[in-house]
Amino acid sequence: MKLRYFGHSAFELVTQAGTRILIDPFLDDNPLSPVKSSELTADYIIVTHAHGDHLGDTAKIATTASTVICVPELAGYLQKQGLNTHAMQIGGAFDFDFGKVKLCKAEHGSLTPDGKYAGLAAGVILIIEDKTIYHAGDTGIFGDMKLIAELHPIDYFLVPIGGNYTMDIPDAALAASWIRPKLAIPMHYNTFPLIAVNPEDFITATQKYGVSSRIMKPGEIIKL
Numbered sequence: 001m002k003l004r005y006f007g008h009s010a011f012e013l014v015t016q017a018g019t020r021i022l023i024d025p026f027l028d029d030n031p032l033s034p035v036k037s038s039e040l041t042a043d044y045i046i047v048t049h050a051h052g053d054h055l056g057d058t059a060k061i062a063t064t065a066s067t068v069i070c071v072p073e074l075a076g077y078l079q080k081q082g083l084n085t086h087a088m089q090i091g092g093a094f095d096f097d098f099g100k101v102k103l104c105k106a107e108h109g110s111l112t113p114d115g116k117y118a119g120l121a122a123g124v125i126l127i128i129e130d131k132t133i134y135h136a137g138d139t140g141i142f143g144d145m146k147l148i149a150e151l152h153p154i155d156y157f158l159v160p161i162g163g164n165y166t167m168d169i170p171d172a173a174l175a176a177s178w179i180r181p182k183l184a185i186p187m188h189y190n191t192f193p194l195i196a197v198n199p200e201d202f203i204t205a206t207q208k209y210g211v212s213s214r215i216m217k218p219g220e221i222i223k224l
């Protein structure tokens with residue numbers, strides 16, 4: 001399976017079978033993304049919460065063949081726009097044709113760009129081809145990340161580090177020390193001045209905990 005990063009919290013997974021999964025596809029207004037929404041198709045779009053920098057271009061990319069996976073309140077909002085949705089609650093998991101998806105807690109809010117409350121913000125755990133990926137969404141640090149790691153040994157931890165709206169680097173490095181992934185990948189930084197950080201500081205901070213981490217450049221693809 002391949003993982004592509006678009007900057008901010010936007011990723012694409014392409015499975016060996018060719019299923020295309022987008023997570024938080026914020027592209028057209030994302031100053032870091034080298035890719036625009038018109039260049040992408042998706043079988044599934046996972047949206048962690050309704051903020052514009054996560055919901056992003058979901059409505060532009062989703063076709064009749066796409067399914068948007070999110071919490072029920074956001075799913076209801078997207079259904080009214082004619083999108084196909086699969087609603088899940090935090091703590092619930094479902095076996096899709098490509099693998100398992102489980103929503104988990106995130107300490108954050110969720111409001112649509114037009115100001116509608118959209119339920120709880122979530123993180124997402126994906127188990128595909130024997131690899132486990134935890135995209136933490138937007139979140140502050142919380143102790144139950146230890147429980148998440150106990151329930152699901154994590155291979156790849158996609159973790160916000162930019163501060164202000166989410167964990168900063170010290171908090172994200174501590175979270176990585178609890179999760180103990182094979183690889184931590186920082187996200188949600190340097191998109192806007194409010195979340196400007198040096199991601200190399202995250203690499204150094206995780207090394208101190210004995211956790212491997214790696215910066216993905218926007219547009220970069222890695223094999224998982």
Ligand code: NI
Nearest residue numbers: 049051108138
């Ligand atoms: Ni947010």
Ligand code: MN
Nearest residue numbers: 051053138165
């Ligand atoms: Mn955000």
